[in-house]
Amino acid sequence: MVAPEKDPREEVIQAWYMDDSDEDQRLPHHKDPEEFVSLDQLSELGVLSWRLDADNYETDEELKKIRETRGYSYMDICDVCPEKLPNYEEKIKNFFEEHLHTDEEIRYAVEGSGYFDIRDRNDKWIRIWVKKGGMIVLPAGSYHRFTLDTDNYIKAMRLFVGDPVWTPYNRPQDHLPARKEYVEKVLQKEMSDRTINAAA
Numbered sequence: 439m440v441a442p443e444k445d446p447r448e449e450v451i452q453a454w455y456m457d458d459s460d461e462d463q464r465l466p467h468h469k470d471p472e473e474f475v476s477l478d479q480l481s482e483l484g485v486l487s488w489r490l491d492a493d494n495y496e497t498d499e500e501l502k503k504i505r506e507t508r509g510y511s512y513m514d515i516c517d518v519c520p521e522k523l524p525n526y527e528e529k530i531k532n533f534f535e536e537h538l539h540t541d542e543e544i545r546y547a548v549e550g551s552g553y554f555d556i557r558d559r560n561d562k563w564i565r566i567w568v569k570k571g572g573m574i575v576l577p578a579g580s581y582h583r584f585t586l587d588t589d590n591y592i593k594a595m596r597l598f599v600g601d602p603v604w605t606p607y608n609r610p611q612d613h614l615p616a617r618k619e620y621v622e623k624v625l626q627k628e629m630s631d632r633t634i635n636a637a638a
């Protein structure tokens with residue numbers, strides 16, 4: 439029996455349901471027993487993921503193609519460390535406040551690693567560990583947060599369509615069109631698809 443080929447993305451993007459402990463946010467927060475979440479399950483929440491060549495991100499044709507295909511015309515680099523990020527402590531605190539954006543959150547770890555936590559359709563936290571070479575898209579309107587892990591460093595490329603808007607809207611924001619659209623088109627749609635498939 440031939441083992442299924444391992445998805446190369448899984449080496450740099452792993453996800454799991456979080457425990458309820460209030461220990462340091464930088465710890466993994468696995469449940470006991472551990473409950474991993476697959477990349478396919480993440481895609482059902484609208485989360486997209488790639489593995490790219492981080493050592494050559496400035497010339498990487500695959501990244502160039504993704505940017506052209508998805509219209510990510512804007513790019514910058516966010517070095518999340520005390521020496522390079524102004525107002526570091528305040529930013530780290532704000533990143534971990536549960537929030538949404540009215541546009542996609544596109545983040546590519548070109549160095550280091552970090553945790554992007556996203557709510558599932560039952561409002562449970564899923565922790566997405568993104569390591570060097572991993573790029574993810576969190577959908578517009580999805581409740582999420584970010585924290586460094588215990589390695590305490592990420593150099594993240596931020597991409598955007600057109601002029602960037604980084605505004606975080608801290609929960610609750612259920613009145614916002616971006617939130618309503620995410621709930622209707624992603625969270626409720628997947629539930630109805632499951633119901634239809636179960637009835638078939």
Ligand SMILES: CSCCC(=O)/C(O)=C/O
Pocket residue numbers: 516518533543545552582583584592594606
């Ligand atoms: C690692 S990029 C900084 C985090 C950020 O911009 C954000 O919105 C997290 O949810």
Ligand SMILES: [Fe+2]
Pocket residue numbers: 537538539543582583606
């Ligand atoms: Fe965010």
